[in-house]
Amino acid sequence: MKITVMTADDRFITLDVDPEESVENVKALLEVETSTPLRQQQLNFDGKEMNNSERLSSLGVKDGDLLMMLPLAQREPSNDLRFNSDGSAMNPKAFQQHIRGDSQLMAQLLQNDPALSQAILGDNINDLQNLLRERHQQRLELRRKQEEELALMYADPFDVESQKKIEAAIRQKGIDENWEAALEHNPEAFARVVMLYVDMEVNGVPLKAFVDSGAQSTIISKSCAERCGLLRLLDQRYRGVAVGVGQSEILGRIHVAPLKIGHLFYPCSFTVLDAPNMEFLFGLDMLRKHQCIIDLKDNVLRVGGGEVSVPFLQEKDIPSHIRDEERLSKQASLGQGSAPETSGAQEKTAGDRTSGLASDPTQGPDFEAKVAKLVELGFGREAVVQALKLFKGNEEQAAGFLFGG
Template identity: 60%
Template sequence: MKVTVLTADERIVSLDVEPDELVENLKAILEVETQVPLAQQQLLFNGREIPNSSRLNAAGVGDNDLLMLVSARAASSPASAAPTDLGLNPDGSAINPIALIRHLRGDPNIMRQLQESNRELSQAISNDNVDLLQNILRQQHQQKLLMQQQRQREIDLMNADPFDVEAQKRIEEAIQQKNVDENWEAALEYNPEAFARVIMLYVDMEVNGFPLKAFVDSGAQSTIISKTCAERCGLLRLMDKRYRGIAKGVGQSEIVGRIHVAPLKIGKNFYPCSFTVLDQADLEFIFGLDMLRKHQCSIDLKDNVLRVGGGEISVPFLQENELPLHLHDDKRLEEPSSSGPSSSAVALHPPAPIHAPGGPVSSQDSNKRARTPQETQNDPKVQRLMELGFDRNTVVQALTLFNGNEELAASYLFGGF
């Protein structure tokens, strides 16, 4: 059978022995493995010492059990007959710290080991700092006691009643934590990039002749420009305030209007683009799914480029050092605020706009009564527009907005307005 022996210096020794092996024979093997003389060995099982004349199975030791080996001076040893000034008090402090310092400083091998393994203790000895030495010894003694208590709890846990619910719960927690630690170590070795921050996809674009860093986001339903960015690009004068509403995502933000068409330069080509204008200061420009689909764009992560127009234009995604500092903010990129929409999942649900007298919508159907959402729910037009890939609520709102005109509603849904 196999037994595991835990030594006082925290070494683990695994041995194959016979079940009826004498404890004295096991100690002789341990003397070779640990360099601890047999006469100074105390072998403990479940906190009780096993006498040398006992056999392992008679003492209750079974396969895969854990034994503890502690070293104690034999009663007949001359060193135990007289006290020494180099000993330690029960609290871990030195009985005679000055004598201990002199003894340690006189052994260059010990000092060299202390400099490598315990620099703080080495400095206290070199500087003859008695108070610091005593404090360090007490702290190390307390840490050793805590580790011994933890090991004893682990031993008690392994030898607990298998039908004890609390013991099983602790075993389950220990196994789960071990699995988590192993998974973490495997990730560090085989997938270290998972712990790095991912830079979002930005490309250089020009809106109405003004350069900006566009955030490419296929999770955003519409292309978005902030009110301040639209003003900087000279487009605020074209904003249609009838298209006010609410942008909903992880949070929500106010839609202040819509710019129906403006020139967008990607690479060397110009493309017509429509924007939803948000009154939100922490975003500038999001190139959303509506324009990605309209201009047949594809996100090529292998070549790290955005392809536009079916591949006729390719623009590289920007590296981190090419982005302005405010776009490096981890909170804005990775922890969207509850007060504004998430840039990665913006869903626009604008209500029916305010119809100004003689406006384009009212002049097209001024003699017809406005259709309510309830009247539009079961309209065959809804089904036909939903087959194009839009959800029911968006289709109903578009039909309500244009008083049931299916062509205008479809043009609106595809970003034609």
């Protein structure tokens, strides 16, 4: 069909177009005829502006109809496309429509900035505003860094403060380069590591066991032991304090219970902790006793030198209430020592001493000699240091504490 376009300088241009042609393509033809850039054209039909994405037939344009072309430069200036001081758009709807109407700009955004292009094409204005604010902050931060670098270039090299700033800038540059290299060559280092869990049964009750070779003992919580019907076997003579990264109360010990891994049963002993956030931890004592192999290549735990293999659980199979691996690791990685409890008052006194001395950093040659002597007996250094501080440097009392009385 043929349509006629009247330009701002009263010229009439006849175009032969398809009824299904888009307005944008009509503007492209007019750009050739009039040398007016597509982005500076406004086409009107029946007094209404035609959007680039619309088709002539959907707008009711028929053979022989007249369109009006106005250059955008002649339109009254508008404040719709201005920005606020925080980088957000004053009129986000107008900003969104303006970008959408510029096909070339949208194509560039789709290629170079997918996040912004999706926000512009989306329906959530808040997402667009938040992204604009974020980009504004990024530009300000980049400008600040550039100004600092420029200031350092002209700074007095013999000034002490300037030297400190130059040194900090050089160090930060090295850190940034190291980070960029890691992103390129070792991106998995930035992903969250899923801890090692396997399915086990304790006394016939299925559990998700946290496998931790960094924990000295196999640990079960009081609530879990009760659920497994083992609390009646709790030997409270082994009550005390588990010392390591923080402290937890040891309620006692269950000396032996059946532990099913795969299709076989193994005898296992447990230390019972008052730890509601940790259910069951399979520690180094039982890993060694049953000759376990943590096979990360095949992602399995091999028990008995390989007679049983059970797969480590995927993240989706780990219950949400035990996914806080960092807290579990800190709570469970214990260098263990125990102090027999004879009365509630003594337990309170020991706790008071611990809290009072934990912050005492005083150390000397004699203190280090005592630490070395006790470490040679097989205890972890941190447990030894805490025990010595607990008993104010008394080597015999610390040794008794570590040996469990």
